[in-house]
Amino acid sequence: MVKLPAALRIAALSAAATCISGVALAAEEGGLPQISQVDTYASQIFWLFVTFGLLYIVMSRVALPRIGDVIEERRDKIDDDLMRAETIRSEAEDVLAEYEKALSVAREEALGIQQKTSDEVKAKMDERHEAFSQELAERTREAEERIAAAKSEALKDLASVASETAAATTDKLVGFTPDSKAVDKAVQAEMKERL
Amino acid sequence: MATQDTQDGGFPVDPLHQFEITPLIPINIGGLDLSFTNSALWMLITVGVISLFMIAAMRHHELVPGRLQNCAELLYETIANMVRDNVGSEGRQYFPFIFSLFLFVLFGNLLGMIPSSFTFTSHLAVTFTMAIIIFIAVTIIGFARHGLGYCRMFFPHGAPAWTAVILVPIELISYLSRPISLSMRLFANMMAGHILLKVFAGFVLLMGVAGVVPLAALLGITALEFLVAVLQAYIFTILTCVYLHDAIHMH
Structure with missing residues (x-):
């Protein structure tokens, strides 16, 4: 049920107290007009019916339908707008999904291209590396051969030079020329031992 | 000074004079006095x-409401919610009546606050007529919806059968006293408030310079009376909704 606020209860109490004094006053002068003016009851009730009936007709026929229509119209409009917004939102989401899909495809493609290029570069690099190292090995071997040849040549010359030097030295020191064959033999033996 | 106006009783104003009904245009139909009075x-x-307010507010009836239209829509929504919350969806058809009732009582109370105007809601004949019509209408709706089953209103559901001896008379009396309490509440509140204002006004006149004290009180009481005017209209309407709910749903 309806609960009256405390302030109102106090007000009602004080009002009731005043009311009693008012009634007491009224008793001296012939009662409350609300009660004593019995002859006006019919008129009050009659005009209540007339005026309230008029109000009811104006409200129910004119005022309330208008307000109801406006509120309904507004609600429809808002619902309509909301629905449109929803449609547009879902459309935007579709577009976004499409965009993201395209983006991921492009990314994959780019990744593929990058992979391929790097593979190609690596293959080419490997190839060149291989060719270069082969060439390098070849040159090394050639050089080594050349060095070996030079070395053996030098050694051969060295032996004859040594023999001649030994013979000449002996000749100068002792005054006797040794047998060249014996010198060669001795130099050979000495070189074998030293080198 | 003020005492010059003093009547034989010694009080400068008659607090009950404001409730007197005086005919403005005498009308007499078939021996019945239906004069157009200050009350009418x-x-x-x-x-x-x-x-005027409602029609002016809805003159343009725009989708985005202006100030006045907003007020009208606020009133509409308030009462529509009151009916929906208290009566339910079946209350929809009674909405125009409830709305008219609320505005009639509300504006009757508020216009009564204009000095030297007349407050027709401070008359028992008016409030009781409204209450008894609501009572009869609610009872008819109750019987039309539930037939004789509406009599179960007078016996709380689930109570032991033998308690009917006590409960039925109590419920019956409480049901029958509805129009009395409904009309008395509004009538007594409006009358008491207006008497209070007049009595304090009388004190202001009597006390001369010291009259500022009751004058200050008068200011507060006037503000309170505006609150009471709105609140009593609301209570009268919401109780009507509650009675309507009982008739439609039976508790």
Whole structure:
């Protein structure tokens, strides 16, 4: 049920107290007009019916339908707008999904291209590396051969030079020329031992 | 000074004079006095003010409401919610009546606050007529919806059968006293408030310079009376909704 606020209860109490004094006053002068003016009851009730009936007709026929229509119209409009917004939102989401899909495809493609290029570069690099190292090995071997040849040549010359030097030295020191064959033999033996 | 106006009782104002009904245009139909009185005039003014307000507010009926239209829509929504919450969806068809009732009582109370106007809601004949019509209508709706089953209203559901001896008379009395309490509440509140204002006004006149004290009180009481005017209209309407709910749903 309806609960009256405390302030109102106090007000009602004080009002009731005043009311009693008012009634007491009224008793001296012939009662409350609300009660004593019995002859006006019919008129009050009659005009209540007339005026309230008029109000009811104006409200129910004119005022309330208008307000109801406006509120309904507004609600429809808002619902309509909301629905449109929803449609547009879902459309935007579709577009976004499409965009993201395209983006991921492009990314994959780019990744593929990058992979391929790097593979190609690596293959080419490997190839060149291989060719270069082969060439390098070849040159090394050639050089080594050349060095070996030079070395053996030098050694051969060295032996004859040594023999001649030994013979000449002996000749100068002792005054006797040794047998060249014996010198060669001795130099050979000495070189074998030293080198 | 003020005492010059003093009547034989010694009090400068008669607090009950404001409730006197005086005929403005005497009308007599079939021996029945249906004169157009100050009470009838203020009823007519009330209806006129409400109608003008509502029609002016909805003149343009725009989708984005202006100030006045917003007020009208606020009133509409308030009462629509009250009916929906208290009566339910079946209450929809009674909405125009409830709305008219609320505005009639509200504006009747508020216009009665204009000095030297007349408050027709401070008359028992008016409030009781409204209450008894609501009572009869609610009872008819109850019987039309539930047939004789509506009599179960007078016996709480689930109570032991033998308690009927006590409960049925109590419920019956409480049901029958509804129009009395409904009409008395409004009538007594409005009358008491207006008497209070007049009595304090009398004190102001009597006390001369010291009259500022009751004058200050008068200011507060006037503010309170505006609150009471709105609140009593609300209570009268919401109780009507509650009675309607009982008739439709039976507790």
